Amino acid sequence: NVTAVLEFRLLGFSSNPHCQILLFTVFLAIYVLTILGNVIIISVVTLEPRLHSPMYKFLKNLSFLEVCYTTTIVPKMLANLLALRKTISFSGCMAQLYYFISLGATECYLLSAMAYDRFLAICEPLHYGVAMTAESYTRLAVGSWVTGVFTGFLPCLMVSRLNFCSYNLIDHFFCDISPLLKLSCSDTTVTEAVIFILSLLVLSSCFLLTLVSYLFIILSILKIPSASGKRITFSTCSSHLVVVTIYYGTMISMYVRPTYNLPSGLNKAVSVLYTVLTPLLNPVIYSLRNKAFKKALEK
Secondary structure, X not given: OOOOOOEEEEOOOOOOHHHHHHHHHHHHHHHHHHHHHHHHHHHHHHHOHHHOOHHHHHHHHHHHHHHHHHHHHHHHHHHHHHXXXXXXXXXXXXXXXXXXXXXXXXXXXXXXXXXXXXXXXXXXXXXXXXXXXXXXXXHHHHHHHHXXXXXXXXXXXXXXXXXXXXXXXXXXXXXXXXXXXXXXXXXXXXXXXXXXXXXXHHHHHHHHHXXXXXXXXXXXXXXXXXXXXXXXHHHHHHXXXXXXXXXXXXXXXXXXXXXXXXXXXXXXXXXXXXXXXXXXXXXXHHHHHOHHHHHHHHO
């Protein structure tokens, strides 16, 4: 009774045509602003010699990653909002799942590397130039991308080997882990356990490393005698802290759990936060909170 599924149908957000047009307009505007904002960051950091420090090079990596990350999800979602048959092929679904997991993991590693960079700059300022050399930056950046690429293989492989028994309605707007596990007619116990353990290792370890870095940063800031000195020092890393809080808060609540039986409405709402809104917040937060970047942008 097991028939190979060649394509899936994505139910998306609503079947109301007027609601779909409104959602299409809103998400298209957010997507355009996201791409434009992150491309501006990449361009400014590339063209301004004063921003060729590791901190801004990490930011350029993060902006490029956000462009790839949101492009994995949003264009297909926009197309389906206007399409009569909201379908995605099985291979396309698995590819989307792989890139979503890989780029999400890469973002975790990059945010941890950026936290480590801020830790060295604030807590060990005299040794920063020796500890964070161009070679050190390259190792951290390349290591984040390569490790992220390999992180996505196992979950995607295990999900792709599940049986779906001809039932192909995904109650989501993209191929996420939770709706695919719900859809499968196979025993998903082992797959859920492996994905839970992998999510726990990646998200929790990166979050703890980032948290420890910021604990040391806060302790160093508290030792600064003047209030203005504390404010100036904290402003150099506060934008990164906001991005980290939003990203890890949503991702841990979604994936570091032993089961994936979340209500579909809640699943979609939280997914919109980290696939659509967070990539937009990155350029907004960094451009508004960073004086050096604003001066370079004006120039």
